[in-house]
Amino acid sequence: MHELPVTEQILKVVLDHARKAEAHRVVHVNLVIGDLTTFVDESIQFYFDFLSRGTEAEGATLHIRRIPARVRCHACGGEFAPDGVDWRCPHCGGLGGEVLAGRESYIESIEVE
Amino acid sequence: MKKVEVVTDIMSANDQIAQENAETLRAHGILTVNLMASPGAGKTSLILETARALDGRLRLGVIEGDVASRIDADKVAAAGIPVVQINTGGACHLDAPMIRQALRALPLDEIDLLIVENVGNLICPVEFRLGETLRVMIASVPEGHDKPYKYPGIFTAVEAVVINKMDLAPYVDFDLGALHEAIRGMNPRAEIFEVSCRTGEGIGRWAEWLWAQWQAYRPAK
Numbered sequence: 001m002h003e004l005p006v007t008e009q010i011l012k013v014v015l016d017h018a019r020k021a022e023a024h025r026v027v028h029v030n031l032v033i034g035d036l037t038t039f040v041d042e043s044i045q046f047y048f049d050f051l052s053r054g055t056e057a058e059g060a061t062l063h064i065r066r067i068p069a070r071v072r073c074h075a076c077g078g079e080f081a082p083d084g085v086d087w088r089c090p091h092c093g094g095l096g097g098e099v100l101a102g103r104e105s106y107i108e109s110i111e112v113e
Numbered sequence: 114m115k116k117v118e119v120v121t122d123i124m125s126a127n128d129q130i131a132q133e134n135a136e137t138l139r140a141h142g143i144l145t146v147n148l149m150a151s152p153g154a155g156k157t158s159l160i161l162e163t164a165r166a167l168d169g170r171l172r173l174g175v176i177e178g179d180v181a182s183r184i185d186a187d188k189v190a191a192a193g194i195p196v197v198q199i200n201t202g203g204a205c206h207l208d209a210p211m212i213r214q215a216l217r218a219l220p221l222d223e224i225d226l227l228i229v230e231n232v233g234n235l236i237c238p239v240e241f242r243l244g245e246t247l248r249v250m251i252a253s254v255p256e257g258h259d260k261p262y263k264y265p266g267i268f269t270a271v272e273a274v275v276i277n278k279m280d281l282a283p284y285v286d287f288d289l290g291a292l293h294e295a296i297r298g299m300n301p302r303a304e305i306f307e308v309s310c311r312t313g314e315g316i317g318r319w320a321e322w323l324w325a326q327w328q329a330y331r332p333a334k
Contacts, residue, residue: 002206002237009126013119021117031123038236038266069265074301085262087298096298099269105240107119 003039007047011057013107018056023112026057030109034067036102041066060110069102127241130209134216134244141221143174144330145229146323147243149267150251152233155277157185158310159251159319160228161192166320167226171327174224176215178207178232185230195220206237212244226327235264246330247272252296254278258288261295268296273304275319280309 010031018026029048033039041064052058071087072079075094087096122128138145150156157177164173175196177186186198197215199207212229219227229245231238248271252260255278261268268274274296282289289307296305304322308315 002204002240005127005204005208006123006240010123012126013121013123017117017119021115023115023117027114036265036269038239082265085259087262087295095294096301098301099299103269105124106122109119110117111114112117113114 003043004047006039007044007051010044010107011048011051011055014057014060014110015055017110018112021112024056025113026060026110027113028111029057029060029062029107030111031062031064032067032104032106032108033064034069034102034104036069036099037105039105056112065108067101067104070100071097072100073097124240124242127209130213131242131244134209134212135246136244137213137216137221138227138244138246141224142330143221143224143227144247144323144327145227145243145245147229147231147238147245147248148251149231149235149238149248149271150233150253151235151256154233154251154253154256155310156230156233156251157188159275159277159308160189160194160230162308162310162313162316163228163320163323164192164194166316167324170324171225172223174219174221174227176207176212176219176227176229178211178230180204180232195224201232205232205234206241207231207243208241209243226323235260235267239266239270247326249273249275251275251277252292254281254287255285257286258292258295261292261299265299268299268303271300271303273306273322274300275306275308277308277310279307279314280312 045062073089073094074097076092078091173194175189177198183198186196189196197218250271306319
């Protein structure tokens with residue numbers, strides 16, 4: 001349920017940018033969210049629909065681009081995508097490594113009229 | 114239709130206040146630990162055992178986060194530690210504005226180490242920076258050894274993992290080696306401590322690590 005305060009923030013940023021662009025309606029909101037974050041897409045959309053009522057963003061569609069986790073193996077330096085419980089490097093069999101991608105959470109752009 | 118570039122982190126409002134908190138804490142020379150774990154993992158017990166082990170070498174302060182009640186704050190206050198209780202009233206995590214508020218109620222000039230006990234939850238607290246110096250989680254033995262794979266968010270975010278309730282290991286299906294391997298794999302830099310708040314096992318090494326962290330932080334007080 002932490003998506004509620006997070007979505008309030010998303011809406012605020014969206015409306016700030018829409019007003020700066022002198023738009024009267026926000027049609028699309030493009031978000032980028034990594035798979036290692038704890039955000040649930042449906043939950044964000046649900047709160048967004050609720051919170052945006054009566055604003056320029058009412059009825060806007062959220063497009064959430066998911067970034068899969070990517071890890072750099074600390075044994076061989078190779079990069080790979082961990083899969084569920086499998087954090088083993090497919091190149092050398094080493095276990096896990098440094099997280100390179102998957103923790104993103106930002107508003108990329110909005111499309112307005 | 115017109116496309117407007119935004120590129121703003123969705124946590125930016127919280128992160129900005131977290132940054133201000135970090136500056137306030139830095140100015141007072143306070144090392145701050147954001148302590149996260151599931152309910153019942155032993156967060157309050159670890160705070161009390163840490164205070165005992167440090168034995169006055171560092172002056173402690175505590176912020177207790179719970180959905181409701183003052184139970185934890187009362188336990189900490191009974192140990193003579195300055196404490197502020199935050200009741201989130203349903204919210205599943207602490208955020209930076211709550212900490213900013215709580216800091217106003219603490220004697221900051223009399224604290225070296227501030228431990229913030231987050232709401233018991235392995236998911237939501239991860240995204241909300243508070244202004245802490247270190248993020249630490251407890252993974253207790255009865256929760257099982259496969260938790261890192263189920264909650265990669267928290268296990269990849271912390272600087273240290275404290276494995277608590279080691280005294281229960283013989284009585285439950287728990288593979289210590291598998292838990293170490295999972296943590297190492299996901300977060301090779303994380304320090305791992307094996308402790309029991311009940312028997313006191315391992316608390317010394319954990320407290321020494323906190324002491325070393327504080328020495329490295331070395332406030333200009």
